[in-house]
Structures are given as structure tokens and as C-alpha cells.
Amino acid sequence: MTSTIPSFPTIEEIRARAASTEVPALLMTVAHVTGDVSVLRDEWRPDPALLPASGLAPEIADAARAHALDRLEAALAEDRPVSVEPPAGVLEAIGRWSLGETADGIDDLIEAAFVPDGVDPRAPRWTLEELAPGRTFDVAIVGTGISGLLSALRMKQAGIPFTIYEKGHEVGGTWSENTYPDCRTDVHSHIYTYSFHPHDWPSYFCRQSVILDYLRGFAEKNGLLEHIRFGTAVAAAAWDEDSHTWSVTTVDEEQRETTTSYSVLISAVGQLNRPSIPAIEGLEKFAGPAFHSAEWDHSVDLAGKRVAVIGTGASALQFAPAVAKIAEQVTIVQRSAPWLMPTPELRRDIGADERWLLACLPLYRAYYRLSIFLPRVIGQLSAVTVDLDYPPTERAVSAENEQLRRVLTDYLLQQAGERTDLAEAIVPDYPPGSKRIVRDDGTWVATLKRDNVRLVTGGVTRADETGIWTSGGEHVEADVILFGTGFKASEYLMPMRITGRDGRDLHELWGIDAAAYMGITIPGFPNLFCAYGPNTNLVVHGNLVFFLECQAAYVVDAIRMLLEGGHRSMDLRADVFEAYQDEIAEQSALRAWGWSKTHSWYHNAEGRSTVMWPLPAQRYLHGTAAAQPELYDIA
Ligand code: NAP
Numbered sequence: 153m154t155s156t157i158p159s160f161p162t163i164e165e166i167r168a169r170a171a172s173t174e175v176p177a178l179l180m181t182v183a184h185v186t187g188d189v190s191v192l193r194d195e196w197r198p199d200p201a202l203l204p205a206s207g208l209a210p211e212i213a214d215a216a217r218a219h220a221l222d223r224l225e226a227a228l229a230e231d232r233p234v235s236v237e238p239p240a241g242v243l244e245a246i247g248r249w250s251l252g253e254t255a256d257g258i259d260d261l262i263e264a265a266f267v268p269d270g271v272d273p274r275a276p277r278w279t280l281e282e283l284a285p286g287r288t289f290d291v292a293i294v295g296t297g298i299s300g301l302l303s304a305l306r307m308k309q310a311g312i313p314f315t316i317y318e319k320g321h322e323v324g325g326t327w328s329e330n331t332y333p334d335c336r337t338d339v340h341s342h343i344y345t346y347s348f349h350p351h352d353w354p355s356y357f358c359r360q361s362v363i364l365d366y367l368r369g370f371a372e373k374n375g376l377l378e379h380i381r382f383g384t385a386v387a388a389a390a391w392d393e394d395s396h397t398w399s400v401t402t403v404d405e406e407q408r409e410t411t412t413s414y415s416v417l418i419s420a421v422g423q424l425n426r427p428s429i430p431a432i433e434g435l436e437k438f439a440g441p442a443f444h445s446a447e448w449d450h451s452v453d454l455a456g457k458r459v460a461v462i463g464t465g466a467s468a469l470q471f472a473p474a475v476a477k478i479a480e481q482v483t484i485v486q487r488s489a490p491w492l493m494p495t496p497e498l499r500r501d502i503g504a505d506e507r508w509l510l511a512c513l514p515l516y517r518a519y520y521r522l523s524i525f526l527p528r529v530i531g532q533l534s535a536v537t538v539d540l541d542y543p544p545t546e547r548a549v550s551a552e553n554e555q556l557r558r559v560l561t562d563y564l565l566q567q568a569g570e571r572t573d574l575a576e577a578i579v580p581d582y583p584p585g586s587k588r589i590v591r592d593d594g595t596w597v598a599t600l601k602r603d604n605v606r607l608v609t610g611g612v613t614r615a616d617e618t619g620i621w622t623s624g625g626e627h628v629e630a631d632v633i634l635f636g637t638g639f640k641a642s643e644y645l646m647p648m649r650i651t652g653r654d655g656r657d658l659h660e661l662w663g664i665d666a667a668a669y670m671g672i673t674i675p676g677f678p679n680l681f682c683a684y685g686p687n688t689n690l691v692v693h694g695n696l697v698f699f700l701e702c703q704a705a706y707v708v709d710a711i712r713m714l715l716e717g718g719h720r721s722m723d724l725r726a727d728v729f730e731a732y733q734d735e736i737a738e739q740s741a742l743r744a745w746g747w748s749k750t751h752s753w754y755h756n757a758e759g760r761s762t763v764m765w766p767l768p769a770q771r772y773l774h775g776t777a778a779a780q781p782e783l784y785d786i787a
Pocket residue numbers: 335336337338339424430445462463464465466467468470485486487488588610611612636637638639751752753
């Protein structure tokens with residue numbers, strides 16, 4: 153990073169939009185431009201829980217803005233070049249100022265998270281031709297979701313031939329499959345973005361179609377579409393010990409099988425793409441339409457219908473309120489109540505002035521992103537960590553977890569108000585952090601209070617022609633059944649048949665406990681890399697896109713290692729894998745999701761978590777920073 157910023161807007165243009173600036177990002181920008189961290193005054197220190205907002209009283213925020221703009225005006229008047237690289241000490245000062253002592257020891261995480269517009273720090277700085285001129289080397293990527301497209305870009309940047317297989321007809325993975333009403337991200341859009349490919353997002357938490365357009369645009373702009381074989385599923389992949397390649401068998405829509413060899417196989421199939429519909433006795437007898445949130449049947453008109461919604465996870469909390477606005481009657485069947493994270497801006501658009509600042513004021517967007525990212529990536533791991541002396545219960549796993557429970561319970565009870573029946577039903581009976589805490593702007597409880605909505609607690613025991621039966625013995629009459637019942641998240645890489653060294657079948661080896669070092673590599677399966685693999689999901693302590701970028705960087709470095717050394721394959725050492733697995737298992741047991749026995753997709757059928765990352769985010773950054781040759785048997 154050594155380039156300079158070509159130009160700034162005039163100070164008048166910036167001042168005209170001053171009221172729309174977030175004070176923390178503005179002060180960080182000014183600290184960068186001036187190189188003077190004294191603008192990060194104690195009295196303007198933000199509340200980390202509220203970032204990117206400051207939480208300052210309006211008059212104090214205005215004073216901070218006025219000072220920042222005066223400093224910016226003076227700096228711009230000097231007309232000195234401003235480097236995109238932060239002056240020495242600025243990022244560290246920003247970390248301490250915005251996070252206090254939690255920022256100690258995470259300078260490298262802050263540095264990795266700060267990506268100014270126009271910079272792609274993790275792009276490979278080498279090409280195949282430079283490292284291994286004339287060598288035949290190619291890569292197969294499975295899936296065109298966020299990770300598949302990212303892996304593809306990295307291969308393109310390195311000049312490595314690659315093919316992406318996509319079973320569908322559209323890029324975007326989960327964002328092309330889930331089209332249910334009001335589907336949107338529940339991660340701030342500005343950090344649900346490739347760090348090096350920023351976007352002028354119209355809302356704080358964008359809708360599915362907007363995210364899909366972003367991913368399509370990314371694929372088009374980077375020339376990735378011509379590498380994609382749409383309508384082609386990878387059915388199997390087998391390691392060939394003689395040629396040190398993967399024989400990848402694909403099936404197209406005419407059921408034609410093709411087998412092609414590749415030096416490297418990258419699985420980017422995602423975790424949440426295989427809908428889970430519970431095995432409900434008698435469901436086949438139900439006379440009306442019944443479908444899953446990820447397979448929304450838009451031909452079914454819900455207007456005037458009696459609708460049964462099964463499930464109260466992140467998907468149902470988005471589609472059920474929209475359905476309630478058009479259906480005659482909605483019965484929501486809740487097996488466990490969701491914890492809700494108050495997020496007033498969840499369905500709000502970003503104002504024109506704020507969008508202008510993010511797009512046109514250099515560095516501001518990068519610091520805005522950093523200020524969202526930092527508190528979330530440091531997160532609340534401590535609040536979901538089990539204190540064995542507390543002692544942990546299904547109410548709370550530690551004093552800090554109990555504190556979080558109180559805050560979240562207050563939010564629910566306040567909304568239930570006079571409705572004591574609801575209050576009883578909507579407060580979860582498991583510790584916060586045991587499963588995803590769903591974002592909410594007041595819409596959920598308001599929906600439950602509607603005259604045409606009824607919340608029924610319990611599971612579903614069976615179905616018949618006219619509806620479903622709940623575990624409470626109630627028959628719910630319905631014209632349509634909507635399943636918001638989640639995904640088979642623990643069944644990684646299914647239904648592909650992956651055969652490694654000595655004919656070992658990956659799924660037989662895993663059983664129900666999928667595992668991979670850093671979620672990426674598996675012993676006995678050389679040159680196979682997983683993106684968003686086992687134990688790389690996050691609940692309150694990270695940012696998924698950042699993790700995906702770490703994984704892609706690791707794969708790039710592994711390929712560099714192969715090419716530079718003239719190696720044919722790399723196979724994770726079994727002892728490295730076992731030590732890593734022991735640590736993951738031990739730490740998972742000490743997190744709320746590992747401890748609690750509540751139902752959750754964070755568990756497999758026997759209650760072990762092969763899904764969640766149980767350690768601090770910086771541990772993942774360090775673990776994926778470079779492909780260390782000593783961890784691998786290299787051929
Ligand atoms: P989910 O979180 O797994 O929720 C499934 C729901 O169905 C739960 O309420 C579950 O109850 C219920 N359920 C499952 N089987 C049942 C049965 N046999 N009887 C009654 N209820 C049953 O699934 P999801 O809502 O699709 O979300 C999955 C994940 O996708 C989320 O956690 C999130 O990571 C991601 N997601 C993200 C977004 C976004 O960014 N906007 C939106 C949607 C989803 P229990 O809780 O008792 O198991």
C-alpha cells in the first residue's frame with residue numbers, strides 16, 4: 153500500500169453533509185489525513201456497542217464534527233499528498249481509542265481489517281508463469297457463492313487456469329437460492345462485502361436482490377462468468393496418487409457425466425444450502441402447498457390464506473412478518489424462542505448524504521467499515537464463555553452471560569408490554585449465544601401482536617389433509633405450510649462423494665463429525681481446500697466475510713508454496729490435525745452453544761459442534777496467515 157489519494161471533494165461539499173457523518177469514522181479519517189491522533193480525544197470516545205455510531209450527546213457530537221472538519225480543511229489546504237497507507241501509529245491509536253484495553257494485542261487484526269478503497273492487500277503478488285513457467289496446473293472450484301467467486305478471482309489474479317462448477321444457473325449461492333419475502337442480510341452490509349470491492353449499499357442491511365446484484369457485478373467485472381459451468385453439479389472427486397491430481401466427476405442437467413483432472417480442488421459449497429424439512433408423519437397427505445424458505449414457491453398467492461409457519465429462526469423472522477401482512481391468518485409454531493438483538497436500522501435505507509460521504513470522501517468508508525468491524529470481530533466471546541464455577545445452567549453460562557440475558561430479556565419484555573401471554577412465550581429458555589441471536593427492529597413482536605397472528609409453542613408431531621398437529625395436541629388448520637426449519641448445516645460437502653488417499657471416503661471418515669484444519673485442509677485429502685468449512689461459523693465474535701477472505705488467502709499461499717517449491721501435493725499431517733481438533737472440541741465445550749442442550753443447527757445429531765469457531769478471531773487470522781510447510785507432508 154503506497155499509493156496516494158488522487159483528490160478530495162471540496163471542504164464545502166463535505167461540510168454540507170457534516171450532519172450525516174458518523175463521528176468515530178470522521179475522526180479516524182482526520183487522524184489518518186493529518187497523521188495526528190490527538191483528534192481521538194477521550195471526550196469523543198465512542199461507545200463500542202454502538203459503533204459505527206458514537207453514542208455521544210448531540211452537542212458533543214457536533215463539537216467533534218466541527219473540530220474534525222476544521223482540521224480536515226487545514227490539512228487539505230496544504231495540498232500535500234495523502235497516502236492510502238495509515239501513518240505509523242494511527243491504527244493502533246484508533247484501536248485503543250475505540251475499544252479500550254480489548255484492543256491490546258490485536259494490532260495485526262486491526263491492520264488486516266483496514267482496507268481503503270482501491271486496495272486489495274491479499275491479492276497474490278505472483279503468477280503461475282513467474283513461479284513455475286510452463287507447469288501445467290489448474291484448479292476446480294465448486295460453487296459460486298461468496299467464497300467460490302473469491303477463490304476464482306484469486307486464481308485469475310495468479311494467472312492459474314480454473315473452472316467453477318455451479319449446479320444452479322446463477323452466481324450468488326445462498327443469495328440466489330433464498331428469495332423468500334424480505335430476505336436480507338443480518339450482518340451490516342458494509343462488512344458483508346469483499347473488503348477490496350466496496351459498494352454503495354442503499355440500506356444498512358441490504359435485501360437479497362441487492363446482494364445478488366453485487367455478487368453478479370463482482371463476477372462480471374472480474375471476468376469470472378466465462379469460467380463457470382452452470383447447471384453442472386460435482387458428484388464426486390477422487391484423489392489419484394499416481395498423477396497427484398483430483399479426478400472431478402460432474403453431472404450436467406442431461407445427466408451426462410464428465411471426469412476431468414485438476415491439480416487442486418476447492419470446495420466452496422457453503423453450509424446453509426441443503427434445506428432441512430422435518431420428517432413429519434402424514435405430511436404427504438396435506439392438501440395445500442408446503443415449502444421451505446429456501447425453496448419459496450412464488451406462484452403460491454398467500455393473500456387471504458391460512459398459513460402455518462414452522463420455525464422461528466433467522467429466516468422465519470424475516471418472512472413471517474411479510475406473510476402476516478397479506479395472509480388471512482398466520483399460526484407460528486415455535487419450538488424454541490429466539491433471542492433478539494435490538495437493531496433499529498435493520499430495515500432502514502442509508503440517506504443520500506451518508507451514501508455520498510461513504511462513496512466520495514476518501515478513507516471515510518474504510519474507517520466506517522473498520523468501526524463496524526472491530527467491535528463485532530472482537531465481539532462478545534467472553535459473554536458466551538462458560539464459567540464452570542458460576543455454575544452454568546440452561547439460563548446462563550456465566551455472570552457475563554446472565555448480564556447479556558438481562559439486557560436481551562428486557563428488550564423482549566418491553567415489547568410484549570401488556571401481553572403477558574406473549575411475554576411468557578418469547579423469552580428463550582436457553583443461554584444467549586447458544587444459537588444465532590436474530591436481529592430485530594421491533595418487527596417480530598409487533599407481528600406476534602397482530603390480530604391475524606397466533607404464536608403456538610411446541611413442536612409439530614404430525615400433519616393431515618387440513619393442517620398440522622402440535623406437541624400440545626392442537627390441530628392448526630392451514631391452507632399453506634411454510635417451513636422456516638433451517639438447513640442440514642453439519643453435513644459438509646454433501647452430497648459429493650470425496651475419495652482421498654488409499655480410497656478413503658471423506659464422509660465415512662468424518663461420520664457426523666466433520667473436521668478440517670482451520671476449516672480448510674484434511675489429512676489424507678491432499679490439495680483439497682474447503683471454504684466456509686467445518687468450525688468456521690461465527691455467532692457473536694467475528695465477521696464471516698473476513699473469515700472467508702482469510703481462507704482464500706490461505707489457499708493462495710498454499711498454492712504459492714506448491715508452485716515455488718516445485719511440489720506436487722500437500723497433505724496435512726495427522727498429528728497437526730488431531731491437536732487442532734482437540735483444541736476445537738475442548739474450546740467448543742466451553743462456549744454457550746457447546747454447553748447448552750437446546751436444539752440448534754450449531755450442533756450435530758449427537759450435540760457436538762462441527763459448525764462454530766470457538767476461539768477469538770485473531771487466532772483465525774494467525775492460523776490462516778500463511779500455509780506453513782511444516783504442517784504438511786509435501787510430495
Ligand atoms: P434455523 O436458525 O436453523 O431455524 C430453524 C427453526 O426451525 C428453529 O426455530 C427451529 O427450532 C425450528 N425447527 C426445526 N425443526 C423443527 C421441528 N421439527 N419442529 C418445530 N420447529 C422446528 O434456520 P434459519 O432460520 O433458516 O436460519 C439458519 C441460518 O441461516 C441462520 O442462523 C443464519 O446464519 C442464516 N440466515 C441468515 C440470514 C441473513 O443473514 N439474513 C437470514 C436467514 C438465515 P429450534 O430453535 O427449537 O431448533
